Amino acid sequence: MNTLKPKERMQIQRNEMPEQKPEERVHNFNEVPLGFDPEMAVLEATRCLDCKKPECIAGCPVGIDIPGFLNKIVDQDFAGAAAKIRETNFLPAICGRVCPQDQQCELVCIVGRKNKPVSIGYLERFVSDYERDNGIRTTPEVAPPTGHSMAVVGSGPAGLTAAYELRKRGHEVTVFEAFHRGGGVLVYGIPRFRLPLEVIDEDIRTLEEMGVKFQYDAIVGKSMTLDELMGPEFGFSSIFLGTGAGLPKMLGIKGENLNGIYSANEYLTRIYMMGALHFPEYVTPIHQGAKVGVIGAGNTAMDVARTAKRMGAEVTVYYRRSREEAPARKEELRHATEEFINFKFLTNPVEFIGDENYTLKAIKCEVMTLAEPDESGRRKPIGTGEFFTEDVDTVVFSLGCNVNPIIAEATPELKTDKWGVVSADRGTLETSKKGVFAGGDIITGGAKVITAMGQAKIAAQAMHDYVMSLEMETA
Ligand SMILES: Cc1cc2nc3c(=O)[nH]c(=O)nc-3n(C[C@H](O)[C@H](O)[C@H](O)COP(=O)(O)OP(=O)(O)OC[C@H]3O[C@@H](n4cnc5c(N)ncnc54)[C@H](O)[C@@H]3O)c2cc1C
């Protein structure tokens, strides 16, 4: 029990997370933040004021009982704290590492009005790591069999959450995944120095222990259609689509097809999913030159820049707006800056220049300035007419992604918008094809892990209601 008075709690300063030093970490792929120890965690949790109307819960897209789990940390009941989070969030070790808490729960934490907010994310990470490190995690209970089989397409955070929620309700669940392993962007996008593989693998193992089946190397829309999945051969009662947004956006400028130019997806997938960071132990190489340019300044761009640095390059980020407008999380920008990444703000690439072998050798950019804020409050970048050219061997585009069209092309009844984003009912997340539901980046375009999870929870409940109502109809 927290015995300190609110005033005393407010005086405790936020515990900063110990981290690997920049000059060491740029030579390895180990996690940068080192985690709290139990003493730090208890002290940090003590800062919570246990508000009567906790703003933090409202700020969490899946509504975790934040003061509830913080109180358990204060009581040193770390397993109880982890169980409390898991009531609403199946992937706390992942969310504790990659959620933008500074824009969600911590943004609205009342302590933040006078002091720095409670480190909710670091504490979420602490309790789930404690569970894993001490081997005390238990397999979640599964309701008695319903007799229904559900298909989940895609094994990113949306697919894993949908599989968990459906299995928990007693349905048979099979996850179909195009790649040879599960995790989606958590594995092929987010780098190991932010999210270690064992964290994701443990969550997949838990699902397997619950009885969820995984079928890898299965591209739905090519290997089998949605109709086949719901037909007599497979016999699924309902399908969840969580195939994400993996189709890279490019700028459409001259020289974009030169050798040496990658999309962030290809670059990161080769390194993390195909093992290029362990070359020649793994056979996938990455042809990266000494000077790498990264286009964009979101989280993906920071991940690419910091990865390229660890692969031995001198790295420059080119972004057409200023640092203040950069969409990356503050922590990612700070980490990248500490890791000696160069930033060229107000700089817009206009052309890539190649040599006689059609290989990239230079980038031409225009210097930009910012217009007055528009109705949305955003300042539009405008060209100054001043250009410069500099040498670069490799460029990685990190400008976000569109939805992959494979499933929609194979399923004419599936409605999408003009960008290929799949349309779904706002309340149930059912698509225009009966019995097929969707959640995550496939219905929003590139968004966030926690948003994908929140939607998967809504869709899983709606799928459960749907198959149960089918029974009533036939009874
Ligand atoms: C580099 C990078 C860094 C990011 N960092 C963060 C971060 O720090 N915090 C954050 O909240 N968000 C971050 N995001 C965004 C976040 O990862 C996504 O919003 C989230 O992963 C979306 O989850 P999803 O399950 O919808 O899709 P995905 O994670 O994309 O998973 C989709 C899965 O479906 C599979 N699939 C696709 N098509 C088929 C098919 N036809 N058949 C079978 N399987 C298929 C794919 O192989 C993939 O495994 C980042 C994204 C990237 C690219």
Ligand code: SF4
């Ligand atoms: S808003 Fe902050 S202080 Fe209040 S309950 Fe949530 S974490 Fe605790």
